[in-house]
Amino acid sequence: MQHHARHRMPAVAAAATFALLPTAALADAPASPSKITFTVGMNEDVDSLNPFVGVQSNFYELMGVTYDQLMDYSARDGTPTPRLAESWSSSPDGLTWTYKIRKGVKWSDGVPLTAADAAYTFNRIIHGETEQVNFASYTSLMTEASAPDPQTLVIKVSKPGSIMNRLIVPILPEHIWKDIDEKSTATFKNEENVVGSGPFILVKRAVGQYVEFRANKNYWGGAPKVDSLVFRVFNNADAEVQALKNGEIDFANNLSSTLFDTLKGVAGITPIHADAGSFNDIGFNTGAATVDGKPIGDGHPALKDPAVRRAVSRAIDRKALVDKVIGGYGRPGSTAIPPTWANYHYEPAQDELQAFDVARANADLDAAGYKRGPDGVRRMPDGTRPLKLRFFARQEQAESQQVGQYVQGWLKQLGIEVDLKVMAEAKLTEVIGNGEFDMFEWGWGVEPDPDFQLSTFTCGQRSTGKPGEYSAGLSDSFYCNKDYDALYQQQKSELSDVRRAAEVKQMQKLLYDDAAYVVTYYYDTLQAYHSDRFTGLVAMPQPGGPLLFQPSAQWSYRTVAPVTAAAKPASASGSGGALLWGAGAVVVVAAGGFLLIRRRRTGTADERE
Known part of the structure; x- marks a missing residue:
């Protein structure tokens, strides 16, 4: 599901290339020798181009170059920085917010973009369902x-x-979207004659092959430095890396540790070891239900018991997964907000940790009444149903399948039998929405602000609909805790960062203690690019963040430029600077620079308090 949600992170790959250089053929994708094309590879096609429907991380990448938002997460540290809204403020009681929209911005069809478009967008979401x-x-x-x-x-x-x-939130053109009614929203493809305000304009999508954009030469922030942008679909990660080595593409993203290591020392290629601000997890069916509490699906009842989920958590050797599955490129996981966002991350105390301890896990299951049967498999406390669980791993990512195999072995030591199945992500999203699962492996890309991620565990994000027509919400665990929901609403209305951080950490503690997820690891994004061909890519957050597929940001598409004889490749880390996207220019401000600080203070109520 993006999941990353959602922002769920599928196995995503990225690549870049000059159109004038030898490239692998893109079916029907035009390439002119007079144009510079930046091609971004994906080892999975985008799930949708409809801003209200797509949920996977590559979807957000494409939306970020198509539409503008009121503000961005800054490249420097993820704090809010102006985009369409040049400034904003709140009334003394905090109940009225006023945003000053940038003048002179036009949609790609030439129609002026105004505050009315922003009002339309938000009202449509407020009163919509799919939206x-x-x-x-x-x-x-x-x-x-x-x-x-x-x-x-x-x-x-x-x-x-x-x-x-x-x-x-992407601001949409009212003169286009007013003709797409609520009933049509869920099925609208948004693939032809797309009107946006972002730095690139959609040209064509060839399903399973590529999505092509052209530069918006009239972009209010200044025209991109490349003429076109192509997201190319790779069905094989090895083929993508080989294309990078052969000079057919220039940027590869989210590589496996094995493939990443083969790129070290290759002339003209710079490997990037980036802090992604993301995590992978093992999700449980904690009791699938609709938003109104009606049970759905066929999840195993044992997983409704936090004692069973905690025992499973203690049977997972997180460090082994980091070392053996992702080659040491990451850290063992614990809670749902990664340590990248240190102000909000909660790290359990030593005596709270669900540390790897198979003996303790077995003892906990014994104490909870789950006794082993004559076949060695545990039974429910009433002695009836055996603990035989389905575990779904993702077809698109070998690492997901490896995790499933390790989990299968570890849980066997607990007397829990695991039926490991491999399933395509699109199908798995449907299966989860229907509650027809026990456990699965996936992951989330987490925004700098924790609100979205925290929302995915609220009761209101469970499935909607009726039998045979259920629609998945953002919750894939179906976790529902009234105390958690109350804290969610409390942190949402909290204007003090100190108090809000404390509430966010308390929420993570609830999730951890209840074992809504097993956060297996915080993985690093492994990227590599032809630094002999392109420069200007900007890390987010700085230093050491990803160059593409950033946490809810797309800075590099606005700044990437071809290397010229007079230009040397910029540092890939991008450390020591922060981007501001102003009218007609990209302004790089030194860390702690006055302009950035001043704009933040005039732009947000928090900074003025």
Whole structure:
């Protein structure tokens, strides 16, 4: 599901190439020798181009170059920085927020972009159903959006909330989307004559092959330095890396540790070992139900018991997974907000850790009444149903399947039989939404602000619909805890960063103690690119973040440029600077620079308090 949700991270690969250099053929994708084309590879096709429907990380990458948001997460550290909204402020009671929309911005069809488009976008989400799946965490406090003039957006909220400083929502053209009604939203493809305001304009999608964009030469932030952008689909990670080595592509993303290591020392290629701010997990069916509490699916009842889930957690050797599955490129996991976002990350105390301990896990199951039968497999406390669990690994990623094999072996030591199945991510999303699973392996890319990630564990993100027509929400664990939901609403309306951080950590402790997930590891993104061909790529966060497929940001597409005889490749780390995307220019500000600080203070209520 993006999951990363959602932002769920599928196995994503990226690549870049000059069109004038030898390249592998892209069926029907035009390449002119007079143009510079930046090609980004994906080892899985994008799930949708509809901003209300797509959920996987490559979807967000494409949306980020098609549409602008009111603000960005800064490249420096993930704090809010202006984009379409040049500044914003709140009323003294925090119930009215005013955003000043940049002048002179036009949609790709030439129609002016105004505050009315932003008001339309937010109102559509506020009152929609399909529209809320991706963006309810941003709009749940909102009651109304209006545009008293072309440059002023006013949003009313039911109670104060810091999320109003971080509205990472694509603004859509009202003159296009007003003709797409609520009933059609879920099936609308958004693949032809797409009108956006971002740095690139959609040209064509060839399903399973590529998605092609051309540069928006009239982009308010300055025209991109490449003429076209192509996201190319690779069905084989080895083939993608070979293409990189052969000079057919220039950038590869989310490589396996084995393939990444083969690129070390290759002339002209710079490997990047990046802190992704992401995690992989083992999810449980904690009791599948719809948002109104109606049970659905066929999950094993044992997994409704936190004692069983904690025992499984103690049977997972997280360090072994880091060493053996991802080649040491990561850290053992614990809680749902990665340590990349240190202000919000909760790390359990030593006496709270569900550390690898098979003996302790067996003792805990014995104490909870799950006794072994004559076949060695444990039974429910009433002695009936055996603990035989289905575990779904993702077809698209070998690492997911490896994790499944390790888990199968470890749980056998607990007297739990695991039926390991491999399934395509699209199908797995459907299966999870219907509650027809016991365990699965996936992962999330986490935004700098924790609200979205925390929202995926709320009761209101469970499935909707009726038998045979269930639609998955953002919750893939179906975790539902009233105390957790109350804390979620509390942190959402908290304007003090100190108090909010404490509440966010308390929520993570609840999730950890209840073992809603087993966060297996915080993985590093392994990337490599032809630094002899392209320069200007910017890490996010800095230093050491990814160059592409960043946490809810797409900085490098606006700055990537061909290497010329007069230009040397920029540092891949991008450390020591922060990007501001202003009218007509990209401004790089030294760390701690006055301009960046001043713009933040005039832009957010938090900074003024």
